[in-house]
Amino acid sequence: MAHLDIIGTGNMAQAISGIAAKGGSTVELFGRADAGKPVTGDIVVLAVPHPAVADILAERADQLAGKVVVDITNPLDFETFDSLVVPSDSSAAAGIAAALPRSRVLKAFNTNFAATLAAGSVGELPATVLVAGDDADAKSLLAGVVTAGGLRAADAGSLERARELEAIGFLQLTLAANEKISWTGGFAVVD
Amino acid sequence: MAHLDIIGTGNMAQAISGIAAKGGSTVELFGRADAGKPVTGDIVVLAVPHPAVADILAERADQLAGKVVVDITNPLDFETFDSLVVPSDSSAAAGIAAALPRSRVLKAFNTNFAATLAAGSVGELPATVLVAGDDADAKSLLAGVVTAGGLRAADAGSLERARELEAIGFLQLTLAANEKISWTGGFAVVD
Numbered sequence: 545m546a547h548l549d550i551i552g553t554g555n556m557a558q559a560i561s562g563i564a565a566k567g568g569s570t571v572e573l574f575g576r577a578d579a580g581k582p583v584t585g586d587i588v589v590l591a592v593p594h595p596a597v598a599d600i601l602a603e604r605a606d607q608l609a610g611k612v613v614v615d616i617t618n619p620l621d622f623e624t625f626d627s628l629v630v631p632s633d634s635s636a637a638a639g640i641a642a643a644l645p646r647s648r649v650l651k652a653f654n655t656n657f658a659a660t661l662a663a664g665s666v667g668e669l670p671a672t673v674l675v676a677g678d679d680a681d682a683k684s685l686l687a688g689v690v691t692a693g694g695l696r697a698a699d700a701g702s703l704e705r706a707r708e709l710e711a712i713g714f715l716q717l718t719l720a721a722n723e724k725i726s727w728t729g730g731f732a733v734v735d
Numbered sequence: 736m737a738h739l740d741i742i743g744t745g746n747m748a749q750a751i752s753g754i755a756a757k758g759g760s761t762v763e764l765f766g767r768a769d770a771g772k773p774v775t776g777d778i779v780v781l782a783v784p785h786p787a788v789a790d791i792l793a794e795r796a797d798q799l800a801g802k803v804v805v806d807i808t809n810p811l812d813f814e815t816f817d818s819l820v821v822p823s824d825s826s827a828a829a830g831i832a833a834a835l836p837r838s839r840v841l842k843a844f845n846t847n848f849a850a851t852l853a854a855g856s857v858g859e860l861p862a863t864v865l866v867a868g869d870d871a872d873a874k875s876l877l878a879g880v881v882t883a884g885g886l887r888a889a890d891a892g893s894l895e896r897a898r899e900l901e902a903i904g905f906l907q908l909t910l911a912a913n914e915k916i917s918w919t920g921g922f923a924v925v926d
Contacts, residue, residue, distance in 0.1 A: 626895065632824035667925035668859065698915050700906065704817065711902030712922075715865075715891060724889050725926045731903075733910075734858035734920035 545569035546689055549583040551600055552591030556616060559661035560589055560653060567692025579603060587612045587686060589653075594619040594629070594636055601643045609646035612682040615706070616653040618713040625721060628714055637676070637706035650677035650686055651706035654713040657720070659728045664694050672696040672733035674712075676705040698733060736760040737880055740774040742791055743782030747807060750852035751780055751844060758883025770794060778803045778877060780844075785810040785820070785827055792834045800837035803873040806897070807844040809904040816912060819905055828867070828897035841868035841877055842897035845904040848911070850919045855885050863887040863924035865903075867896040889924060 545568045550557045553575045561571045574581065588608060590597055594617040601608075619629050619636040630636050641649040652675040653661065660671045673690045675697055677683050687697035700709060712731060719725045736759045741748045744766045752762045765772065779799060781788055785808040792799075810820050810827040821827050832840040843866040844852065851862045864881045866888055868874050878888035891900060903922060910916045 626893075632898075669923065669925070698910065699913075700915075701909055701913070702817075705906060705909070707823075708902040708906040711899040712906065715896060715899040715903065718892055718896070719889065719924075722890075722892070724891075725924065729925035731922045732860070732925050733916065734860070734923050735916045 545692055546587055546685060547585035548572070548587045548589060548689065549574060549585040550589045550591050551583070554591065555658040556653065556661070557589070557591035559658045560591060560616075562662060563693030563695060564689050566694060567689055569689050569692070582607050583611070585611070587614060587689070589614040589616065590640070591616055593617065597636070597640065601640065605644060608644055611647055612650060612685060613640065613644055613647045614650045614652050614686060615640050618654050618710060618717060620714055620717060625718060628710060630710070635706040635710050637703055637710075641703060648677065648679040648682040649703060650675055650682055651703065651709050652676070652686060655709055655716065655731060657716070657727050657730050660730060661695070663728070666730055666732040669732040669734065670696050672698050674698050674700040674709055674733070676700040676703055676709055678703045696733070736883055737778055737876060738776035739763070739778045739780060739880065740765060740776040741780045741782050742774070743780075745782065746849035747844065747852070748780070748782035750849045751782060751807075753853060754884030754886060755880050757885060758880055760880050760883070773798050774802070776802070778805060778880065780805040780807065781831070782807055784808065788827070788831065792831065796835060799835055802838055803841060803876060804831065804835055804838045805841045805843050805877060806831050809845050809901060809908060811905055811908060816909060819901060821901070826897040826901050828894055828901075832894060839868065839870040839873040840894060841866055841873055842894065842900050843867070843877060846900055846907065846922060848907070848918050848921050851921060852886070854919070857921055857923040860923040860925065861887050863889050865889050865891040865900055865924070867891040867894055867900055869894045887924070
């Protein structure tokens with residue numbers, strides 16, 4: 545399959561690592577102590593909170609050249625829980641793509657809660673990873689990793705659709721925070 | 736229950752009418768030939784395509800005063816299928832609310848395909864109507880109509896969240912148009 549470097553060690557990083565390993569990919573997780581260690585994989589997942597992304601890009605922009613970079617962030621204002629912190633006509637993923645012109649940036653996993661990724665399901669339904677990006681080969685590579693790991697993947701369109709994916713992630717987080725859904729539920733994709 | 740006036744006679748109007756009638760509400764549908772007939776219900780559903788809303792507001796703003804007005808539109812650019820036609824920091828529902836300061840405006844049903852409303856389910860899961868609005872009583876009234884009709888309703892927050900509901904509706908339409916999901920599928924809410 546592929547080799548994934550996952551920057552981050554939290555529950556999303558661990559869940560994505562589990563999916564990739566189950567599907568036969570090799571995985572390396574990078575914690576804060578690994579800041580000096582270069583990434584070498586085909587796919588690099590930025591599995592950190594949105595405010596931590598800028599430093600990673602500053603440190604690793606050269607290493608990320610030529611790689612598929614996966615943005616999983618939900619750029620909420622976590623103080624108010626009432627808005628996103630990115631411009632309304634853009635997205636966190638678009639910002640990352642602008643900062644990494646030599647990388648192929650995908651938005652993925654931000655509409656999946658960690659527990660649903662770890663379980664591979666949302667309630668009784670299989671979990672679906674929505675993937676947006678401008679490079680078809682990059683999307684296919686990530687979709688292959690996801691489906692080999694037992695989940696579904698759906699092509700959500702160009703990287704412009706990251707804006708809608710971030711809106712879904714935002715709304716899903718507010719529904720869970722307000723106890724309208726649980727952290728093992730959320731939006732399932734029925735095909 | 737309530738009395739609903741539904742402006743529109745298409746598949747969404749019919750599906751919403753069916754839900755309301757099943758739950759014991761009375762319903763009247765208004766077609767184009769009924770433009771001169773006043774609405775009298777507690778709830779008025781604008782079940783028309785987004786470009787048709789402006790004329791209805793111009794004709795009926797006075798009649799809509801004091802009523803719960805439900806916006807179900809997905810304000811897509813249907814030529815490009817690549818953007819919404821409302822400002823990125825706003826929503827169709829916010830525009831309607833601004834035009835109807837004496838009404839209580841809700842966003843609802845725009846994340847449900849007509850077939851899922853008519854069936855009451857998305858695949859194996861019950862269909863959930865996401866409702867956003869600033870008036871708690873108005874949301875409760877509509878949620879009561881929906882749940883009496885056998886579906887689920889979930890409070891998606893203030894009318895500001897209409898922006899995210901419209902993003903979900905937009906993405907769901909693009910997924911169906913690109914055959915990633917069927918018109919009987921889409922986003923199901925797992926609680």
